[in-house]
Amino acid sequence: MDRERIREKLNDGIIGREKNFNSAVLASIIEIDGKYNFILEKRSKNIRQGGEISFPGGGWEETDKNFEETAIRETVEELGILSKNIEILGKLGTLIIPAGVLIEVYVGEILCRIEDLNINLEEVDEILIIPIDYFRNNPPKLEKITVQMHPHYEIDGKRVEFPAKYYNLPEKYHKPWNGREREVYIYEYHGGAIWGITADIIYEIINKII
Secondary structure: OOHHHHHHHOOOOOOOHHHOEEEEEEEEEEEEOOEEEEEEEEEOOOOOOOOOEEOOEEEOOOOOOOHHHHHHHHHHHHHOOOHHHEEEEEEEEEEEEOOOEEEEEEEEEEOOOHHHOOOOOOOEEEEEEEEHHHHHHOOOEEEEEEEEEOOEEEEOOEEEEOOOOOOOOOHHHHOOEEEEEEEEEEEEEOOEEEEHHHHHHHHHHHHHOO
């Protein structure tokens, strides 16, 4: 055992990153008439999480040098703007979702006009420009959900069972089992809801940064 080599390799990173879906989002801010707003998207109904409200973002690709580049690339693709019109203000943090998703969250200012946005209609139904003050003045409701684990997965439409019996695991893992309760923020907006990942990011920005 080489202690020095171990010390060099140790870092305060995320254990098991390679087993998760790695992604990045850009909490997009734009200044209009001297006031700052979030740019949010209502996602197209024909894609994953269709109809929900989110920030621009998506999965890391091998051509991305880092997660900041992922956030910029996805924002360029979804909002239809040039990368030079995105100023990264910094990294907010890493959001870990029980469903096996890691999200690197960046905050950035969009430097072009709203009229210059050319949204990708395959992914985005519409853009929502919401004043940051709205979220400051309308705190979220706090609800709870329970995440359930299922001992199977699907590949190419075929169900594959988790071999709990083969490994002689406790019987509770032979059927679906519940994880711990998870708190969920929900912002109400114009008869709809901004919740989940997006609400977590907004809450963090409003309460710890702005």
